[in-house]
Amino acid sequence: MGLSDKSVIGRGLNSPDPLVREAYLMAYDYINYVTAKPGMPVGPAPSRATAALRHAGDELLTRFPIFFRRWPRVFQDVTDRTACPTLVSILDEHFAPTRRRELAWSAVLSVFVLSGQLALHCHERGMSDILPQIQEGSSARRSETEEDG
Numbered sequence: 001m002g003l004s005d006k007s008v009i010g011r012g013l014n015s016p017d018p019l020v021r022e023a024y025l026m027a028y029d030y031i032n033y034v035t036a037k038p039g040m041p042v043g044p045a046p047s048r049a050t051a052a053l054r055h056a057g058d059e060l061l062t063r064f065p066i067f068f069r070r071w072p073r074v075f076q077d078v079t080d081r082t083a084c085p086t087l088v089s090i091l092d093e094h095f096a097p098t099r100r101r102e103l104a105w106s107a108v109l110s111v112f113v114l115s116g117q118l119a120l121h122c123h124e125r126g127m128s129d130i131l132p133q134i135q136e137g138s139s140a141r142r143s144e145t146e147e148d149g
Contacts, residue, residue: 012136026053026112027138031131033057034116035123057113068117075121080130084137087118091138111138 012024045051115138
């Protein structure tokens with residue numbers, strides 16, 4: 001599944017808002033990037049922002065591995081039916097109005113990296129059919145946080 005597969009790409013890539021389009025592109029590219037088969041070449045990032053996200057995601061996973069070791073436990077009971085609701089629940093908690101603060105790049109990055117980790121978990125457990133919904137859900141959630149902030 002690549003970015004050229006128009007049947008998979010969500011409504012956000014057709015948005016008149018360039019920030020919404022880029023958020024969707026970033027979510028789709030990042031999840032495709034982290035779920036690519038090991039040893040298989042990954043195509044170039046489709047934009048400078050997606051390239052920056054790939055690099056920043058890799059850096060975050062390398063620099064803070066302890067934080068990411070807990071996600072397999074959190075995701076252990078996730079099924080293809082519960083993956084997206086689980087992701088939305090975690091993101092709703094992360095961006096709850098009671099936790100309102102300046103929206104830092106690290107918060108934005110964490111949305112993508114968390115979505116990527118859930119996608120990787122599902123992919124590794126034979127639930128690859130859910131990946132387009134995770135891409136759509138994480139990019140839609142990210143667009144909403146931009147509009148709210």
